[in-house]
Amino acid sequence: MLSYKVNHLKQLEAEAIYVLRETAAQFEHPALLFSGGKDSILMAHLARKAFHPAKLPFPLLHVDTGHNFPETLDYRDRYVQEAGARLIVGLVQDSIDKGRVTEESGANASRNALQTVTLLDAIEEHGFDACLGGGRRDEEKARAKERFFSHRNDFGEWDPKNQRPELWNIFNGRRQHGEHFRVFPLSNWTEMDVWQYIKLEEIELPSLYFAHRRRVLARGNTLLAESEHVEAGEGEEAEEKTVRFRTIGDMTCTGAVESGADNVEKIIQEVAAARQTERGTRADDRRSETAMEDRKKEGYF
Amino acid sequence: MDLLRFTTAGSVDDGKSTLIGRLLYDSKNIFEDQLEAVEVSSRKRGDENVNLALLTDGLRAEREQGITIDVAYRYFATPRRKFIIADTPGHIQYTRNMVTGASTANLAIILVDARKGVIEQTCRHAFIANLLRIQHVVVAVNKMDLVDYNQESYDEIVRSFSDFASRLDNIVEVTFIPISALRGDNVVEKSENMPWFEGPPLLYHLETVYLGSDDNHVDARFPVQWVIRPQSDRFHDFRGYAGRVAGGVFKPGDEVMVLPSGFSSRIRSIETYEGAVEEAFSPLSVAVTLEDEIDISRGDMIVKPNNPPKSGQDIEAMICWFSERKMAPRGKYILRHTTKEVKAIVKEVRYKVNINTLHKIEDDLEFTLNDIGRIALRTSSALFYDSYRRNRNTGSFVLIDEQANETVAAGMIV
Numbered sequence: 001m002l003s004y005k006v007n008h009l010k011q012l013e014a015e016a017i018y019v020l021r022e023t024a025a026q027f028e029h030p031a032l033l034f035s036g037g038k039d040s041i042l043m044a045h046l047a048r049k050a051f052h053p054a055k056l057p058f059p060l061l062h063v064d065t066g067h068n069f070p071e072t073l074d075y076r077d078r079y080v081q082e083a084g085a086r087l088i089v090g091l092v093q094d095s096i097d098k099g100r101v102t103e104e105s106g107a108n109a110s111r112n113a114l115q116t117v118t119l120l121d122a123i124e125e126h127g128f129d130a131c132l133g134g135g136r137r138d139e140e141k142a143r144a145k146e147r148f149f150s151h152r153n154d155f156g157e158w159d160p161k162n163q164r165p166e167l168w169n170i171f172n173g174r175r176q177h178g179e180h181f182r183v184f185p186l187s188n189w190t191e192m193d194v195w196q197y198i199k200l201e202e203i204e205l206p207s208l209y210f211a212h213r214r215r216v217l218a219r220g221n222t223l224l225a226e227s228e229h230v231e232a233g234e235g236e237e238a239e240e241k242t243v244r245f246r247t248i249g250d251m252t253c254t255g256a257v258e259s260g261a262d263n264v265e266k267i268i269q270e271v272a273a274a275r276q277t278e279r280g281t282r283a284d285d286r287r288s289e290t291a292m293e294d295r296k297k298e299g300y301f
Numbered sequence: 302m303d304l305l306r307f308t309t310a311g312s313v314d315d316g317k318s319t320l321i322g323r324l325l326y327d328s329k330n331i332f333e334d335q336l337e338a339v340e341v342s343s344r345k346r347g348d349e350n351v352n353l354a355l356l357t358d359g360l361r362a363e364r365e366q367g368i369t370i371d372v373a374y375r376y377f378a379t380p381r382r383k384f385i386i387a388d389t390p391g392h393i394q395y396t397r398n399m400v401t402g403a404s405t406a407n408l409a410i411i412l413v414d415a416r417k418g419v420i421e422q423t424c425r426h427a428f429i430a431n432l433l434r435i436q437h438v439v440v441a442v443n444k445m446d447l448v449d450y451n452q453e454s455y456d457e458i459v460r461s462f463s464d465f466a467s468r469l470d471n472i473v474e475v476t477f478i479p480i481s482a483l484r485g486d487n488v489v490e491k492s493e494n495m496p497w498f499e500g501p502p503l504l505y506h507l508e509t510v511y512l513g514s515d516d517n518h519v520d521a522r523f524p525v526q527w528v529i530r531p532q533s534d535r536f537h538d539f540r541g542y543a544g545r546v547a548g549g550v551f552k553p554g555d556e557v558m559v560l561p562s563g564f565s566s567r568i569r570s571i572e573t574y575e576g577a578v579e580e581a582f583s584p585l586s587v588a589v590t591l592e593d594e595i596d597i598s599r600g601d602m603i604v605k606p607n608n609p610p611k612s613g614q615d616i617e618a619m620i621c622w623f624s625e626r627k628m629a630p631r632g633k634y635i636l637r638h639t640t641k642e643v644k645a646i647v648k649e650v651r652y653k654v655n656i657n658t659l660h661k662i663e664d665d666l667e668f669t670l671n672d673i674g675r676i677a678l679r680t681s682s683a684l685f686y687d688s689y690r691r692n693r694n695t696g697s698f699v700l701i702d703e704q705a706n707e708t709v710a711a712g713m714i715v
């Protein structure tokens with residue numbers, strides 16, 4: 001029987017592929033949320049495995065805040081080309097122009113919260129009934145209870161107290177018209193698992209993940225990249241440092257960490273020794289202790 | 302590194318959250334910012350020590366009430382294993398959550414308060430573990446510090462639990478460990494306060510317990526999830542049946558039969574993204590190609606003709622009721638089993654179980670939230686199944702309310 005042992009990465013892979021295939025089978029118009037971050041890249045990679053040698057049976061959907069790192073957009077466009085995938089971009093700028101949302105102002109202004117509206121608009125416009133997200137349960141407390149198949153009501157809201165029970169590997173994606181699901185194939189992966197798998201599979205990532213020289217601003221506990229969207233305020237001064245990003249999102253709220261890890265191997269060592277959760281560098285979670293839960297209820301990814 | 306999934310059950314205040322917090326903390330799976338947040342919350346609540354239990358408290362409602370509801374999943378790893386904890390509340394009103402957490406677990410930790418001994422809830426937790434076929438149970442006798450690390454209290458608990466557990470036939474192995482979650486005795490490090498205990502500490506047990514027999518590698522079962530048909534010139538004739546092996550082992554050249562059609566063929570290849578492989582077994586996800594062109598779609602099952610599953614429309618099952626709404630007499634539901642969906646009608650309720658005493662209830666046959674019992678179902682078309690005892694994948698199903706789309710019951714085929 002020993003030969004039938006499967007290591008943890010292989011088990012997680014098999015599970016994620018299973019969930020991706022269930023999504024394709026149970027929904028009419030799924031989409032894969034692709035941000036150019038490592039989790040969404042991993043998910044897209046697993047999706048290619050799941051349907052190989054056919055192309056992805058669903059499009060990639062990128063909710064673009066307009067404040068992306070240029071490296072992310074580069075990577076995205078190359079990836080889409082290489083995978084022969086279909087890309088749909090939802091622009092937060094469009095939501096602002098249409099008056100659907102109002103832009104925050106002030107030093108800590110961020111478009112992060114606005115993404116929710118753009119995402120829900122894109123879901124409605126394209127009639128998506130399932131959005132595959134790269135969320136992991138180990139990222140944040142509120143996510144620990146997230147289902148693989150997470151039901152959203154007509155308004156895109158999540159009701160944490162009234163979730164469908166999920167047993168074994170039987171997923172219930174039945175829905176009424178207008179409702180949709182968020183599906184999280186990476187639910188059981190930890191940050192360490194993700195990195196180990198990226199190494200094992202030699203998955204290419206945007207250069208932002210690796211140590212590089214960059215001008216950054218220290219704000220609160222985070223280092224933000226200086227850019228046209230993040231400018232030094234009073235008493236602040238940008239400094240050049242060797243940094244890398246542990247998550248990739250909107251430039252206005254994704255913090256860098258000082259690090260010399262310039263390859264996956266070194267990142268794994270760093271993660272093993274890490275003293276801060278990945279989200280510890282994200283300004284948007286720090287607004288209140290239950291910030292994530294509040295945003296999720298409104299339909300955040 | 303392999304993977305162990307375990308569930309924890311305990312009554313309120315038995316120290317479950319503290320134990321999990323301790324496991325995460327002592328195995329260095331807690332980050333500085335998480336710890337800081339917990340320190341701040343502890344101070345706000347006026348707790349004397351840093352309250353490790355807060356590390357695992359997820360949602361706002363729980364923080365307010367100070368109890369765990371729902372199922373929360375936690376992760377940690379040691380150099381030996383990766384662990385997934387399904388953390389569930391223990392009170393009877395959360396039976397369905399315990400059942401959910403138990404459904405994917407290889408091992409259950411049942412917490413007992415050393416001062417209280419084996420109580421009704423302990424038996425209920427053991428019953429659920431057994432029902433869901435968790436083969437390994439750890440009885441963690443907690444709060445040993447409050448009984449002066451006294452061996453007699455522990456021995457008494459071992460005796461009365463063993464007595465009760467002898468009636469639970471799915472549990473293969475019960476391990477008892479006296480601990481103090483609060484002080485850390487026998488959690489990660491062996492306790493110096495209990496020299497009389499010769500076994501290893503809890504974490505060591507979790508790292509080393511043998512898991513070989515949890516997957517079925519005997520009865521070949523391949524429920525088809527999705528048919529891969531690339532619309533490209535290069536793979537013009539490719540037809541791959543994608544799925545996750547639910548039991549047994551498949552190899553190229555194997556003679557197979559497709560259900561429900563009954564057509565037979567041979568496996569031409571087992572495909573993955575990395576290329577063709579020599580074998581596939583549970584729980585791997587692959588795509589199978591066959592020698593012959595047969596009409597196969599989602600919900601069909603590929604098996605071996607010399608060892609087919611049971612098939613039929615009359616199903617006997619143990620179920621746990623999950624919904625606030627009662628089961629309707631002769632109620633019609635959607636039944637989801639492997640990748641197949643059929644309609645089902647409840648033909649008869651055989652009995653319910655009083656899960657505290659394990660007695661059968663035969664005079665009140667109405668299923669309400671958290672009830673467990675045995676029913677007879679008839680399905681609109683044949684299912685291909687095994688008993689849950691033999692195979693968790695092909696022996697389990699859920700019932701779904703047709704109007705509300707809500708999952709109303711979990712079933713284990715007898």
Ligand SMILES: Nc1nc2c(ncn2[C@@H]2O[C@H](COP(=O)(O)OP(=O)(O)O)[C@@H](O)[C@H]2O)c(=O)[nH]1
Nearest residue numbers: 312313314315316317318319354444481482483
């Ligand atoms: N003395 C002592 N107290 C404990 C122990 N484990 C937990 N407690 C305390 O028991 C109370 C309930 O613990 P908690 O972990 O919240 O219980 P839960 O409701 O099962 O999650 C808390 O005040 C803990 O500090 C232990 O081993 N010894």
